[in-house]
Amino acid sequence: xxxxxxxxxxxxxxxxxxxxxxxxxxxxxxxxxxxxxxxxxxxxxxxxxxxxxxxxxxxxxxxxxxxxxxxxxxxxxxxxxxxxxxxxxxxxxxxxxxxxxxxxxxxxxxxxxxxxxxxxxxxxxxxxxxxxxxxxxxxxxxxxxxxxxxxxxxxxxxxxxxxxxxxxxxxxxxxxxxxxxxxxxxxxxxxxxxxxxxxxxxxxxxxxxxxxxxxxxxxxxxxxxxxxxxxxxxxxxxxxxxxxxxxx
Amino acid sequence: xxxxxxxxxxxxxxxxxxxxxxxxxxxxxxxxxxxxxxxxxxxxxxxxxxxxxxxxxxxxxxxxxxxxxxxxxxxxxxxxxxxxxxxxxxxxxxxxxxxxxxxxxxxxxxxxxxxxxxxxxxxxxxxxxxxxxxxxxxxxxxxxxxxxxxxxxxxxxxxxxxxxxxxxxxxxxxxxxxxxxxxxxxxxxxxxxxxxxx
Numbered sequence: 061x062x063x064x065x066x067x068x069x070x071x072x073x074x075x076x077x078x079x080x081x082x083x084x085x086x087x088x089x090x091x092x093x094x095x096x097x098x099x100x101x102x103x104x105x106x107x108x109x110x111x112x113x114x115x116x117x118x119x120x121x122x123x124x125x126x127x128x129x130x131x132x133x134x135x136x137x138x139x140x141x142x143x144x145x146x147x148x149x150x151x152x153x154x155x156x157x158x159x160x161x162x163x164x165x166x167x168x169x170x171x172x173x174x175x176x177x178x179x180x181x182x183x184x185x186x187x188x189x190x191x192x193x194x195x196x197x198x199x200x201x202x203x204x205x206x207x208x209x210x211x212x213x214x215x216x217x218x219x220x221x222x223x224x225x226x227x228x229x230x231x232x233x234x235x236x237x238x239x240x241x242x243x244x245x246x247x248x249x250x251x252x253x254x255x256x257x258x259x260x261x262x263x264x265x266x267x268x269x270x271x272x273x274x275x276x277x278x279x280x281x282x283x284x285x286x287x288x289x290x291x292x293x294x295x296x297x298x299x300x301x302x303x304x305x306x307x308x
Numbered sequence: 309x310x311x312x313x314x315x316x317x318x319x320x321x322x323x324x325x326x327x328x329x330x331x332x333x334x335x336x337x338x339x340x341x342x343x344x345x346x347x348x349x350x351x352x353x354x355x356x357x358x359x360x361x362x363x364x365x366x367x368x369x370x371x372x373x374x375x376x377x378x379x380x381x382x383x384x385x386x387x388x389x390x391x392x393x394x395x396x397x398x399x400x401x402x403x404x405x406x407x408x409x410x411x412x413x414x415x416x417x418x419x420x421x422x423x424x425x426x427x428x429x430x431x432x433x434x435x436x437x438x439x440x441x442x443x444x445x446x447x448x449x450x451x452x453x454x455x456x457x458x459x460x461x462x463x464x465x466x467x468x469x470x471x472x473x474x475x476x477x478x479x480x481x482x483x484x485x486x487x488x489x490x491x492x493x494x495x496x497x498x499x500x501x502x503x504x505x506x
Binding site: 061062063065100103105127130131134135136150153154155156158178179180181182183184223224252253254255277278305307308 | 318319320321322325326329354355356359401422423424425426427428429430431440441442445447449450451466467486488489490491492494495
């Protein structure tokens, strides 16, 4: 049986690991290579590593650092940040990335996503869907403040045959008060590709709440692993208790 | 020396890292002399079937691979796309001839409920014994799967229906999953393969 994937997320500012709250106020949380080593030893199912400043600072991701992170990992790794060209993707795959995570280019140039899928295959193209709730409407979080509706973006993405969606609730990011279940439900019902849920996990019960919805994709988190005593293994154990298939 | 075939289809570095981790000498190459002199051959790969075949053809690799694997019976490990390409034919994205070492085709997974691609950790089994533990869970990521038209040794994985997870025939061993991404279970499998062919 396919297992629910438990995925820690590392966000990088180009120098250190950081953890944001609602995509602002980055707090330094350590060294990426050390963190990757620890997660590998804990048998996490995958790792996501994103340089959250690369696009904003108009620079490429630091390939030597990324390579050192990947070298610590014998599980799949998704890398994101500043991807603009097919060469950028190829450079990441060549140093051992399994998937690349793309956001800005998906907003600016959907044809690029179509090209990337055609060349590298669906399986290695993941799209970051960062959603911010404003009054009752849901938009894609965008520093240029283009008000792209979630539904419109999902319609676009659904045409591209991407391999995976990493769905982040910007409102819940770093708040540790639970996933936005309504958002996850909405997005899962909008697409056939696997959805990774991210944003809000702060307690073990938050993972149980996701599982109780019967959703069996992937549960990602960052703050809980940085700021509490819980590890991905404890998340798996609590899920196994609820008869959710996990890899233990 | 084990050679990992470099034909521009991604994922090579992780395979190299795993082989080094199990203490074997390995080289990434598409040089015909190096391939001819290698002790065993790994064909990794992610991407589309058609692109994979085109890249092998462009780099003049079809003849040397067939010579070494089929005629000289060198140990061969195909991973993911590298498993699919040894079949007669694939359909991603259009009908394309494969290497044809194993009789069968590579067709889309057509499932009713579960998402595509088949992505994540899943347990493999043979002879209907479906144990599920950390030792037989491997990482899968694919939207196409192999259907066999000849009888070879196989393991399966369930994703609404049983999908071929690995196949073995003489010197050929191939996995739909990624042993190089499957932590200790994958490293053990690689070690067993190269130990049994040492």
